[in-house]
Amino acid sequence: MKAVDKLTWHVENLVSQAEEFDKAKWFDKNRYIQSQPSLFSNRLFVSKSLKLRDYVDEIVQSLASLPPETHRHAYQFAITKIGEQIEAVIKVLKSTPVWAKENKPSTQKQQQYRKAVTRIMQSSHELYQELSQNHEFERRLMDMIEERKRLLDDASKTDVEKLNKEIFALHMRLGRCRKAIAATEEKILFAEKQSRS
Template sequence: MNTNQLVQRLREQLRQLEQEVLQHDASLPAAQRKLLQDTERFNSELFIQHGAQLYPCVEQLHKSIDQLEKQLRHQLAQHTIALSCERIQDRFVALKRALGTTGLNARVQKLQQASKRRSYQQRQGRRHQESGFGWIAAGVMQNSHQLYEELNKHLNWAKKIEQKIEQLQSKLENCHSTDKIPVQNDILLMHRRLGKCRQAISYIEDRIQAFERPHQSYNR
């Protein structure tokens, strides 16, 4: 086979493969596009490509064959030409394999994301238990809606405690001196409860921010 026949044969193989790639990219489910949008499916020495669509690889193969044709035309060393041919062959094999493994890659990515979510939730659960707020149900820490409900609950508690403190302050001003100590003790108790409630509010607000940051990236 002469050099012209070699190049023509490679171009014909690429035309056939290009049709398969176009069909593959056109029929990609939206879920697979989303799962693989940031995934590198090839060694960078073969292709520079991200995501489920494979047509960028076809364009790079076109350039490789063009480069080989120039090498042949300029009669470069046989070793150089042989390396180019091997690289082109490796690229053909990798691209053909990728056509059949998109679904598998998507499933692997889905499992990896699920594993990351579980690890995140477990870390949050441990931090929750170590925070001193274990009396807030751990399950609440893993659900955005429940977090907001818990926050609203504590905000209402804080408001009621503040109102109770105001009532006790008014009572303290008007009560007999012999009754002041019990009222002062009640005020001190309410302030302690209010402090704990405010700490819980801050803690829940922090958990909402920590919960939503990773989920924003998962749900892009």
């Protein structure tokens, strides 16, 4: 089962729970909530509403307009954000009897599911960070090689020897760096394959 399918299944459950929540008018007596322009931060949701269903609808729209999986960075970013949005809605629902009633028989399953999704997201996020760092290291090594090549033009015989040794050593480091990049890319592909199974 793909990560996106798991998230879709979860959102489908949230639709009915959000409707129940809104019908019960849980926020009507809460002056602090009533004074707020929206339930969640702008970072998480575009919607500005005191109705939970509006936020669940936004998640549904986000799922419907996901970038293609081939655009890995954009896809991963969108999946991570949707996961955070779901968690935010769940936190609000958890504070009401609606959640307790709807989820009593399957609380353990849902906890396991949430842990699994979090693990997938965290694993991919860390790998993308590692890949970004490796690419930055690769770029710096290439700059260092180019800089030494430029110095060769005006260098004395002794300096030429020294610079050539440095260039050789930097090329060795660059080779190791590129191997690390390839290994990290393989790990990302494996993590994404796991999330789809």
